[in-house]
Amino acid sequence: MSERCNIAAALPRLAAEAPDRVAMRCPGTHGANGLARYDVALTYAGLDRRSDAIAAGLAKHGVARGQRVVVMVRPSPEFFLLMFALFKAGAVPVLVDPGIDKRALKQCLDEAQPHAFVGIPLAMFARKLLGWARGAKVAVTVGRRWAWGGPTLAQVERDGTGAGPQLADTAPDEVAAILFTSGSTGVPKGVVYRHRHFVAQIDMLRDAFGLQPGGVDLPTFPPFALFDPALGLSSIIPDMDPTRPAKADPRKLHDAIARFGVDQLFGSPALMRVLAEYGQPLPTLRRVTSAGAPVPADVVAKMRGLLPPEAQFWTPYGATECLPVAVIEARELQSTREATEQGAGTCVGRPVPPNEVRIIAITDAPIADWSQAQLLGAEAIGEITVAGPSATDEYFARPQATALAKIRETLPDGRQRIVHRMGDLGRFDAQGRLWFCGRKSHRVRTPLGNLYTEQVEPVFNTHPEVARTALVGVGEGAAQEPVLCVEMAPHLPQYEHERVLAELRRMSEGFVHTARIRHFLVHDGFPVDIRHNAKIGREQLAAWAAKELRWRR
Numbered sequence: 161m162s163e164r165c166n167i168a169a170a171l172p173r174l175a176a177e178a179p180d181r182v183a184m185r186c187p188g189t190h191g192a193n194g195l196a197r198y199d200v201a202l203t204y205a206g207l208d209r210r211s212d213a214i215a216a217g218l219a220k221h222g223v224a225r226g227q228r229v230v231v232m233v234r235p236s237p238e239f240f241l242l243m244f245a246l247f248k249a250g251a252v253p254v255l256v257d258p259g260i261d262k263r264a265l266k267q268c269l270d271e272a273q274p275h276a277f278v279g280i281p282l283a284m285f286a287r288k289l290l291g292w293a294r295g296a297k298v299a300v301t302v303g304r305r306w307a308w309g310g311p312t313l314a315q316v317e318r319d320g321t322g323a324g325p326q327l328a329d330t331a332p333d334e335v336a337a338i339l340f341t342s343g344s345t346g347v348p349k350g351v352v353y354r355h356r357h358f359v360a361q362i363d364m365l366r367d368a369f370g371l372q373p374g375g376v377d378l379p380t381f382p383p384f385a386l387f388d389p390a391l392g393l394s395s396i397i398p399d400m401d402p403t404r405p406a407k408a409d410p411r412k413l414h415d416a417i418a419r420f421g422v423d424q425l426f427g428s429p430a431l432m433r434v435l436a437e438y439g440q441p442l443p444t445l446r447r448v449t450s451a452g453a454p455v456p457a458d459v460v461a462k463m464r465g466l467l468p469p470e471a472q473f474w475t476p477y478g479a480t481e482c483l484p485v486a487v488i489e490a491r492e493l494q495s496t497r498e499a500t501e502q503g504a505g506t507c508v509g510r511p512v513p514p515n516e517v518r519i520i521a522i523t524d525a526p527i528a529d530w531s532q533a534q535l536l537g538a539e540a541i542g543e544i545t546v547a548g549p550s551a552t553d554e555y556f557a558r559p560q561a562t563a564l565a566k567i568r569e570t571l572p573d574g575r576q577r578i579v580h581r582m583g584d585l586g587r588f589d590a591q592g593r594l595w596f597c598g599r600k601s602h603r604v605r606t607p608l609g610n611l612y613t614e615q616v617e618p619v620f621n622t623h624p625e626v627a628r629t630a631l632v633g634v635g636e637g638a639a640q641e642p643v644l645c646v647e648m649a650p651h652l653p654q655y656e657h658e659r660v661l662a663e664l665r666r667m668s669e670g671f672v673h674t675a676r677i678r679h680f681l682v683h684d685g686f687p688v689d690i691r692h693n694a695k696i697g698r699e700q701l702a703a704w705a706a707k708e709l710r711w712r713r
C-alpha cells in the first residue's frame with residue numbers, strides 16, 4: 161500500500177525498520193566542564209509510539225482533525241512528539257517565531273484563531289498576561305502547570321496510551337500547518353502548508369542533497385529539525401539559543417559534532433560565521449547547508465577550509481512560502497564571487513527539480529492570471545516566480561497578501577496551478593543559473609532607472625574597513641535618491657570615517673550603476689532581523705537616512 165499523504169506516515173515504517181535508531185538527542189543536564197551531557201534521547205520506536213498516544217490523547221481532550229493548534233515549545237523531545245502527533249491527528253500546528261516583535265506576535269496568534277494552545281510554562285504565562293489567542297478552547301502545558309487550567313502534555317499522553325496506531329487519512333490538499341514568515345518586510349504572514357507541500361519538500365531536499373537514512377544531523381534552526389524524522393536521520397539538538405545563532409558557543413557545537421559523529425549541519429549564515437571564525441576543523445561533516453540569507457563570501461571560503469575535501473557546502477535559496485527554490489554548492493559559489501563584487505548580484509544556483517522558475521516584469525500590483533504577467537528572457541532583471549510542488553498557494557486569512565503573491569496559471573492541458581511570486585528580484589544567466597538581486601520592496605527607483613540592493617552593496621562590502629553597507633531610497637515614487645548607509649568595521653576609530661567614505665565614493669565611480677549614488681552616511685549599527693541577524697531592516701534605515709539628509713541640508 162502506498163503511504164498516505166502525510167509526513168508522519170514515514171514514522172511507523174522507520175520505527176519498524178530501525179526501532180532503536182535515535183530520532184532526537186537533546187542537551188539535557190550539564191557536566192562540570194559546562195558541556196551538555198546529551199542524556200535526553202528519543203528513539204524512532206519511542207517517537208512513533210508516543211506520538212500515537214499523544215494524538216489519541218489530544219482527541220480525548222477535544223482537539224480534532226483540521227483544527228488549528230498554536231505550538232510554542234522549544235526544540236525538545238516534546239516538540240517532536242507533539243508535532244508528529246498533530247500531523248498524525250490531521251490537526252494543524254501553527255508555528256510563530258518566538259523571537260519576533262511582541263506586538264506582531266500577538267497579532268499573528270490572534271489572527272490564527274486557534275482552537276488550542278500548547279506551550280511551555282513561559283508561553284502559557286505570557287498568554288495569560290498578554291491575552292494571546294483568547295478564543296482558544298483547549299490549553300495544554302508542556303512541563304509544569306501553574307495557575308492556568310487545562311492538562312499537561314504528559315497527562316494527554318497518558319490519556320491516549322494504548323489507543324494503538326493513529327494516522328488520519330489526510331488528503332494531499334488538506335491543510336497540514338501554518339508557518340509564519342519571519343516578517344523582515346512587515347508583519348509576518350501565515351503560510352498555509354498542505355500535506356502535499358511537506359511531502360514534496362522532503363522529496364526535493366532528499367534528492368537535492370543526497371540525504372540517506374541513518375545520517376546524523378545537527379539542525380541549529382528548529383523548524384528544519386522536523387524534516388529529520390521524515391528522512392530517517394538522527395537529530396542532535398545543539399546546546400544553544402536557537403533564536404540567537406550569532407551568540408552560539410562554538411566549543412559546544414564542536415563537542416556535539418565530535419561526540420555523535422555528526423555528518424550534516426544545518427544553520428543560518430550567522431551560525432556559519434561563528435564556526436568559521438572559531439577556525440577549528442570539522443572532520444566528520446560531509447554536508448553543510450546554510451539558508452535564509454546570503455552567506456558572505458569570506459564565511460564560505462573559511463568554512464570550506466575547515467571541512468574535509470569531499471564535503472559539500474550548500475546554500476539553498478528559498479522562503480517560508482516555497483522551499484527549496486534553487487541551490488548552489490560552495491565551489492561554484494566561490495567562482496561567482498568576483499562577479500558579485502562587481503555588481504552582478506548573488507548567484508543562488510540552479511532551480512531544484514521539478515521547480516519551474518521564471519522571471520517576470522516588475523510590478524507592485526496583483527497579477528490574477530499568468531496571461532497578464534510579462535515573461536522576461538535571460539539576463540533581464542525581474543521578479544522571481546516559482547511553480548512547483550512545494551510552492552504554497554495562500555496566506556492564512558490575508559486575502560490581500562495572497563493576491564499580491566499568487567498567480568493562477570492554466571496549463572495547455574487545461575489543468576490549473578498557482579505560481580508563487582517570491583517578492584525577490586533576480587535574473588537568469590546564459591547557463592541557466594539564477595542570480596538574486598535583492599527584494600522587490602527594497603529596490604530604489606530613480607529617474608534613471610532602478611538600483612538593486614544586491615547589485616550595489618557587495619561592491620562596497622569589499623572595503624576592508626567596512627562591516628556592511630545598505631542601499632536605501634529617500635523620496636517618493638520613481639524619484640528616489642539612492643543613499644548608501646555604511647556600518648564601519650567595529651574597531652575603526654571615528655576620525656577615520658571620513659577617509660573611508662571618501663574611498664567608497666571613489667569606488668562608486670568604478671561602475672555605471674554605483675556611480676549614481678551621491679549620498680554616503682555612516683550608521684552605528686544596522687537594525688537586523690532577529691532570526692538570522694543578517695537581514696537588514698532597510699525600511700527603518702530609509703526613514704533614518706531621510707531624516708539625516710533633511711538635517712544636513
Ligand SMILES: Nc1ncnc2c1ncn2[C@@H]1O[C@H](COP(=O)(O)OP(=O)(O)OP(=O)(O)O)[C@@H](O)[C@H]1O
Pocket residue numbers: 341342343344345346347348349451452453454455475476477478479480481506508582583584596598599695
Ligand atoms: N540563499 C539566499 N541568498 C539570498 N537571499 C536569500 C537566500 N535564501 C533566502 N533569502 C532571502 O530570504 C527570503 C525568505 O525569508 P523568510 O521566508 O524567512 O521570510 P522573510 O522574508 O524574512 O519575512 P517576510 O516575508 O515576512 O518579510 C527570501 O525571499 C530571500 O529574500
